[in-house]
Amino acid sequence: MKRVSIVTLGCKTNQFESAGMAEALVKEGFRIVPFGDEADICVINTCTVTARTDAESRRLIRRAHRRNPSAVIVVTGCYAQLSPELFREFPGVSLIMGNSEKRDLVGLLREARETPTVRVSDISRERRADPLLLETFAEHTRAFLQVQNGCDSWCSYCIVPHVRGRSRSVSPHRALEGMRTFAARGFREVVLTGIHLGAYGLDLSPPSTLFDLVAQAERERIVPRLRLGSIEPTEIPDTLIQLLANADTLCPHLHIPLQSGDDRILPAMNRPYSAAFFREVVEKLATAVPGIFLGTDIIAGFPGETDEAFQNGYRFLESLPLAAFHVFPFSPRHGTPAATMPGRVPAHVIKERAEALRNLSAEKKKRFFEKFLGKELDVLLLEQEENGVLKGLSRNYIPVSIPCDAARINDEVKVRVTVVEKDFVLCTAVS
Incomplete structure (x- = not known):
């Protein structure tokens, strides 16, 4: 039985x-082992x-070859989609696949030779x-379900439309069946994912929407917990907010990318909203859904971001009811408009701004x-620590984190928060 290790970088869709x-490999008789074994x-x-994920991808390829010099190395994903010829030069690489070819991995492995095969x-x-x-x-315990792929937004800094293609959705029937399959296999939570999740259904005939899909899943109570991945601020209608406010299964958690809190930078990013619009959306959510976790993405050091623009964005983030945010130092992607924009911010300034934003995020998360503290939460038990x-x-x-019987993994239990740490809370069981 051949052993296969898989390592993944990037988003929930990946x-x-x-x-x-x-x-697919297991069904063909392969055995999955941890990466590094x-x-x-x-x-x-x-x-x-980003350039950082590019570098990490290259590092993992080299590590795989050092650890298993005779192994067949397969490179796939968005970096392979963008720059397939680059990986021909890496020792040990036998197969380079694009994103669409992932579904054909088993068959393509049969074609793998010492000379790298490119299928992109x-x-x-x-x-x-x-x-x-x-x-x-x-x-x-938790499962990701991809219901959408691709993106039509073309933000000026983003390479994703080049490597994921146009927005396209699975049918509502197939999406709901995917949820039912996971529920039947005992999963307590399903996370809906996509590259541009909020565009779900708009390409279908007849058109549908993410709200339509989620509302149907909520009506049927298909899974005990349904969670949404990242969704744009322009794609959160009042109907979705009301659904979140009254839901039994839809979790009170949204990740809403902001990218900049300055109204001069947002148009340069090709983001179709103002800071005031973003504020209206998140404040409406925080009011309608008490206790909701609202996260965001923010880019530090976008071209043209002056000290004044950065301070505008920083104060804007301070004032919002956000629980945390992911901070991305600006990374020019070849082929995107932002890569050649004037007003490039020095690297040391980007680093300082990113650090300040991460510190602000940590403060907001703690608050x-x-x-x-002292309140009860419904918690899905995921795994046992050492x-x-x-x-x-x-x-x-x-x-x-909670002292509890390991036999209860995949149970949802009621707990009381007793201690707040940096990235988690300690709890005691209530039921």
């Missing part, structure tokens, strides 16, 4: 696709959203969402967690 490749085949599912199609021609089939997930403590996740996305 994680879903890695799980799909793993499931001895393996006959190593799959690196890359990301190219023109993803801009893709018109159908055809995600890998997936019935289980290694975590056994958000402290709101729940010290015997169980890790869990609340419906509103608070990581929890």
Whole structure:
């Protein structure tokens, strides 16, 4: 039985696709082993959203070859889609696949030779969402379900439309069946994912929307907990806010990318809203859904970001009811408009601004967690740590540690928050 290791960088969609490749391999008699263990085949599912993820992808390819010099190395994902010829020069690489080719991994492995084989199609021609089939997930408690792929937004800094193609959605029937399959296999939480999740359904005939899909899942109560991935501020209608406010299964958690809080930078980014519009959306959510975890993305050092623009954005973030944010130092991506924009911010200034934003995020997260001291949360128990403590996740996305019987993994339990740490809370069981 051949051993395969898979390592994944980047977004939840990439994680879903890695799980799909793993499931297809297992069905063909392969055995999945942890990355770094001895393996006959190593799959690196890359990301190219920043120069840092490019570098990490290259590092993992070299590591795979050092650890398993005779293994077949497969490079796939967004970096492979963008720059396939680059990986021909890497020792040990036998197969380079684009994102669309992930569904054909088993067959392509049979073609792998010592001379690298490149199988990368023109993803801009893709018109159908055809995600890998997936019935289980290694975590056994939470599952990601890809319902959309691609993006039509063309933000000026972003390479993703080049490597993921146009926005395309699976049918509502297939999406709901995917949820039912995971529920039947015992998963307590399903996370809906996509490259541009808020555009779900708009390309279908007849058109549909993410709200329509989620509302149907809520009516049927398909899974105990349904969570949404990242969604744009312009794609959160009042109907979705009301659904969140009254939901039994839809979790009170949204990740809403901002990217900049300055109204001169937002148009340069090709972001179709103002800071005031973003404020209106998040404040409406915070009022309608008490306790909701609201996260965001922010780019530090976008071209033209003066000290004044940065301070505007910093104060704006301070004033918002956000629980935390991911900070990305600006990374020019070749082929995007932002890569050649004037007003490039020096690297040391970008680093300082990113650090200030991360510190602000840490402060806001701590304050958000402290709101729940002494209060009860419903927590899904995920896994046991080495010290015997169980890790869990609340419906509103608070990581929890709790002394509890390991037999209760995949149970949802009621806990009381007793201590707030940097990135999680300590709890005691109530039920």
